[in-house]
Amino acid sequence: MAVLRSRGDGLFARASVIPLALRLLSIGPVLILVLLAVLFSLLTPNFLKPGNLGNIAAQTAVIAIVAIGQHLVILTRGIDLSVGANLALATVIGGLVFRSFDSAILVMLAMLLSGSAVGAVNGLVYVFGRLPHPFIITLASLSICRGLALELAIGHTTMRGMPELITTIGGASTFGVPNSLFVVLIVTGLAVLMAKAMVWGRWIYAVGGNPQAALGMGIPVRAVLVSTYVISGLCAGIGAIMLAGRTAASSPLYGNLLELDTIAAVIIGGASFLGGRGHIGHALVGAVMIGVIRNALNLLNVDVFFQMIALGLIIVMAVEADVLRNHLEARARVVQASRTQ
Numbered sequence: 001m002a003v004l005r006s007r008g009d010g011l012f013a014r015a016s017v018i019p020l021a022l023r024l025l026s027i028g029p030v031l032i033l034v035l036l037a038v039l040f041s042l043l044t045p046n047f048l049k050p051g052n053l054g055n056i057a058a059q060t061a062v063i064a065i066v067a068i069g070q071h072l073v074i075l076t077r078g079i080d081l082s083v084g085a086n087l088a089l090a091t092v093i094g095g096l097v098f099r100s101f102d103s104a105i106l107v108m109l110a111m112l113l114s115g116s117a118v119g120a121v122n123g124l125v126y127v128f129g130r131l132p133h134p135f136i137i138t139l140a141s142l143s144i145c146r147g148l149a150l151e152l153a154i155g156h157t158t159m160r161g162m163p164e165l166i167t168t169i170g171g172a173s174t175f176g177v178p179n180s181l182f183v184v185l186i187v188t189g190l191a192v193l194m195a196k197a198m199v200w201g202r203w204i205y206a207v208g209g210n211p212q213a214a215l216g217m218g219i220p221v222r223a224v225l226v227s228t229y230v231i232s233g234l235c236a237g238i239g240a241i242m243l244a245g246r247t248a249a250s251s252p253l254y255g256n257l258l259e260l261d262t263i264a265a266v267i268i269g270g271a272s273f274l275g276g277r278g279h280i281g282h283a284l285v286g287a288v289m290i291g292v293i294r295n296a297l298n299l300l301n302v303d304v305f306f307q308m309i310a311l312g313l314i315i316v317m318a319v320e321a322d323v324l325r326n327h328l329e330a331r332a333r334v335v336q337a338s339r340t341q
Contacts, residue, residue: 029269029285036289040296047296054178058171058246060291061180062087062239063261064284068191069119069235070262071283072228075208077275078134080232082122082141083239084258088251089149090114090240094166095159095250096152104163111244112237118145119233123226134229142259149252158251162244170245180242184284187238191280204228209276264311265290268318289314 040047066083073080094111101107122141126134150156172179195201203224206214215221239258244250269286271278290311297307 029282029289033285033289033292036292036296040292040299044296044299046299050176052295052299054173054176056288056291056295057181058178059295060287061178061184062243062246063258063265063290064184064287065187065242066232066235066239066258067262067265067283067287068187068280069228069232070259071266071269071271071278071280072191072195072204073134073232074263074266074271074273075204075275075278076225076228077208077211077273078126078225078228079138079263079273080119080122080229081135081138081259082118082145083232083236083262084255085142085145085149086115086118086233086236087240087243087255087258088253089118089145089152090237091244091250091254092149092153092159092252094240094244095161096154098161098163098250099154099159102163104165107163107166108241111240112234115233115235115237115240116230117233119230119236120226122233123229126229127222127225146252153250153252156252158249158253160249162248162250166241166245167248168245170242171248180246183238183242187235188280188284195280200224200227205276207275261290261311262287264315264318268314270318270321273319286318 037047046052066087070080070083090111093114094107097110098107118141122134122137125131125137129137131137153159169179169183174182195204203214203219206217206219207221207224211221214224236255240254243254265286266278266283267273267286268289269278269282269284271283293310293314294307297310
């Protein structure tokens with residue numbers, strides 16, 4: 001009896017500790033962001049000044065928007081390595097359209113269609129080409145889009161000039177708040193609405209959680225997969241508008257390593273490479289965290305190479321947190337099964 005009581009007490013203790021650990025992991029990104037903000041405000045007095053906070057918001061906007069599309073792809077156990085080159089190609093196409101038509105609407109439409117078209121090609125080739133993993137086609141698209149952007153750009157370099165409406169959206173502020181932040185909020189709201197209030201959103205989580213089970217339930221798995229890559233490309237097109245507006249230019253060199261930043265933002269935010277888990281709001285937290293770290297390190301005059309090292313270490317810690325979360329969830333299921341017996 002004493003042995004059984006001891007085992008029961010142990011199970012009860014684990015049953016109470018594991019949910020607490022899982023809850024801490026779920027709020028971990030937000031908690032880390034708050035702690036970083038407090039730490040950096042103590043290290044540099046300029047960090048919390050309104051002007052610097054506005055800079056962080058403007059600098060983070062492109063990463064945040066593109067990370068939303070990347071988040072949807074990762075939810076389905078995929079990855080999109082082409083977002084940076086896709087963004088660069090979209091800006092170049094927008095710049096070329098601007099040279100022929102002085103119309104902000106046409107320029108923005110060209111960028112959006114360019115980004116969406118690349119995303120559609122990624123999704124269609126991956127799904128209907130029966131590729132083993134989207135890594136292959138999106139890596140190929142990265143190279144193709146970057147090459148096309150360099151070839152199409154006049155002089156193979158930066159092209160100056162963008163319509164006033166685009167520069168207002170990407171580079172101006174309203175009541176001291178960057179307009180790009182409003183775009184991020186709008187895109188986020190639409191993404192959350194689709195993911196949480198529409199059947200399509202539940203299908204994404206189902207496909208990412210168990211593709212075979214989703215197929216057996218009658219969910220159009222192929223259409224869902226293709227749609228996520230189209231949206232990822234669309235988000236790259238929106239990011240192109242933001243970046244072109246902020247710089248009043250288009251360039252085949254834009255978006256360098258953006259794919260790594262967006263993947264880092266999604267994983268830091270708590271999504272899983274195993275698919276089926278993650279919240280769009282958390283991806284934004286991850287994007288802001290990247291922006292905060294880079295901004296603070298710049299204020300502290302830290303070398304850019306050490307900034308890359310810091311970001312790499314954060315990604316490793318985020319992946320390890322995901323591994324720990326999976327382990328704790330498995331243990332929680334074991335404990336729950338033991339308590340029901």
